[in-house]
Amino acid sequence: MLAKRVIPCLDINAGRVVKGVKFEDLRDAGDPVEVARRYDLQGADELVFLDITASSDDRPTLFKTVEAVAEAIYIPLTVGGGVRSCADVRALLSAGADKVSINTAAVLRPDLVTEAGDRYGVQCIVVAIDAKRVSKKSQPPRWEIFTHGGRKPTGLDAIEWAALMVQKGAGELLVTSMDRDGTKAGYDVELLHAISRSVPVPVIASGGVGTLEHLAQGFSQGGADAVLAASIFHGGTYTVGEAKQYLSSQGVHVRL
Amino acid sequence: MEKIGIIDYGMGNLHSLGKSLERVAADQRVIISYDPETLLDCDRLVLPGVGGVRACMDELRRLELNDLVIEAARKRPLLGVCLGMQVLLERSEENGGVPALGLIQGDVLRFPDPPADTEGERLKVPHMGWNRVHQTQAHPVWNGVPDDSWFYFVHSYYASPQNPAHVLGSTEYVTTFAAAVARDNVVGFQFHPEKSQAVGLQLLANFAAWDGETP
Numbered sequence: 001m002l003a004k005r006v007i008p009c010l011d012i013n014a015g016r017v018v019k020g021v022k023f024e025d026l027r028d029a030g031d032p033v034e035v036a037r038r039y040d041l042q043g044a045d046e047l048v049f050l051d052i053t054a055s056s057d058d059r060p061t062l063f064k065t066v067e068a069v070a071e072a073i074y075i076p077l078t079v080g081g082g083v084r085s086c087a088d089v090r091a092l093l094s095a096g097a098d099k100v101s102i103n104t105a106a107v108l109r110p111d112l113v114t115e116a117g118d119r120y121g122v123q124c125i126v127v128a129i130d131a132k133r134v135s136k137k138s139q140p141p142r143w144e145i146f147t148h149g150g151r152k153p154t155g156l157d158a159i160e161w162a163a164l165m166v167q168k169g170a171g172e173l174l175v176t177s178m179d180r181d182g183t184k185a186g187y188d189v190e191l192l193h194a195i196s197r198s199v200p201v202p203v204i205a206s207g208g209v210g211t212l213e214h215l216a217q218g219f220s221q222g223g224a225d226a227v228l229a230a231s232i233f234h235g236g237t238y239t240v241g242e243a244k245q246y247l248s249s250q251g252v253h254v255r256l
Numbered sequence: 257m258e259k260i261g262i263i264d265y266g267m268g269n270l271h272s273l274g275k276s277l278e279r280v281a282a283d284q285r286v287i288i289s290y291d292p293e294t295l296l297d298c299d300r301l302v303l304p305g306v307g308g309v310r311a312c313m314d315e316l317r318r319l320e321l322n323d324l325v326i327e328a329a330r331k332r333p334l335l336g337v338c339l340g341m342q343v344l345l346e347r348s349e350e351n352g353g354v355p356a357l358g359l360i361q362g363d364v365l366r367f368p369d370p371p372a373d374t375e376g377e378r379l380k381v382p383h384m385g386w387n388r389v390h391q392t393q394a395h396p397v398w399n400g401v402p403d404d405s406w407f408y409f410v411h412s413y414y415a416s417p418q419n420p421a422h423v424l425g426s427t428e429y430v431t432t433f434a435a436a437v438a439r440d441n442v443v444g445f446q447f448h449p450e451k452s453q454a455v456g457l458q459l460l461a462n463f464a465a466w467d468g469e470t471p
Contacts, residue, residue, distance in 0.1 A: 121307035123410040
């Protein structure tokens with residue numbers, strides 16, 4: 001039986017792992033290679049790197065980082081952030097990424113997902129969906145897509161967008177609740193569940209993890225195939241191994 | 257010095273496969289090439305692959321590497337990984353049906369749609385993540401690899417060899433499918449040994465030490 005995955009996420013800025021709340025207040029959290037190797041040894045099922053460097057001049061630094069990390073770990077690596085074209089996808093794959101995550105560029109031009117999937121295989125194309133709840137408390141829940149780190153509304157309905165992205169060839173969806181991101185209040189499990197049950201591809205839950213219980217909720221209530229978390233691992237609060245032990249004790253089928 | 261050649265036809269993550277082989281076979285040279293002469297000079301060959309099967313076969317043909325693979329399979333140990341394993345079979349359903357290398361009899365099929373497991377939970381395609389591989393027969397590549405070890409998979413199609421004797425290991429997902437295949441000096445893994453931590457490296461070490469003989 002396929003195991004549910006636990007995926008530490010590393011924000012990368014100018015060749016370093018950084019921590020911050022909602023893209024502000026960045027603090028250094030270590031050397032990417034060391035951090036990645038540590039998570040590999042702890043039993044992480046995959047790693048996600050998000051390049052949050054604002055300037056595109058720093059792309060060569062990112063490629064070097066990806067190369068160094070891919071060299072040091074023996075689990076799959078997904079890289080996202082600033083992917084604009086098939087050439088960007090190709091450059092990241094050649095640097096050693098196993099999957100590439102596309103976000104804003106997919107909103108600007110959905111066919112990019114199809115082109116990249118056709119060329120490099122749908123299994124390496126992840127579409128990152130940043131969604132924010134736009135409905136009022138009394139209304140049925142509704143989420144919209146935001147781009148540019150959650151700052152820019154698009155008016156697109158998140159559930160419809162998820163379906164469209166799969167139709168365009170996304171092999172996996174990385175679903176982040178912009179309301180929860182950085183809050184440690186837990187995933188938006190309603191959002192996850194709504195997307196997870198409506199698409200045939202795997203869904204990675206993201207945004208809001210503060211406790212191990214939150215990880216379990218991503219699976220049990222959100223119906224996710226994988227859970228992504230950053231701060232609970234970077235802060236040293238829990239190791240990935242401890243998280244998986246806990247999940248296993250809660251009846252989640254994980255690789256131990 | 258013995259040489260392991262990784263067949264570079266422009267698809268597949270050669271980087272990580274290459275460095276994994278370098279790590280486990282320090283006494284051999286690992287060569288990544290699309291030049292038939294260079295590759296035929298190698299003692300062992302690896303056929304990697306990600307992406308669609310039509311593009312894969314087209315590229316192999318364009319670079320005149322398809323005959324090389326068939327030729328190499330006559331005597332050298334040959335390892336197919338992921339899509340590189342699928343093209344060892346005769347035909348794939350992907351991309352509307354594509355003839356492949358035919359080194360192992362059988363087809364490559366799509367997971368049934370919409371898949372559901374026994375508890376009614378919706379199963380997703382691609383089959384992506386870690387799953388166990390049950391060793392269905394003894395083979396030198398399994399040396400030191402515990403039965404039912406976890407390996408990393410990512411694929412939407414699976415190999416279905418005609419002859420059960422060509423199945424080395426099986427995995428459960430929607431159905432029971434061939435996660436590892438073998439015939440004479442040819443082996444193939446649907447999963448990614450280079451992404452499967454210690455057991456994956458052990459498999460690659462075994463392949464690097466294998467003379468192509470089977471018990």
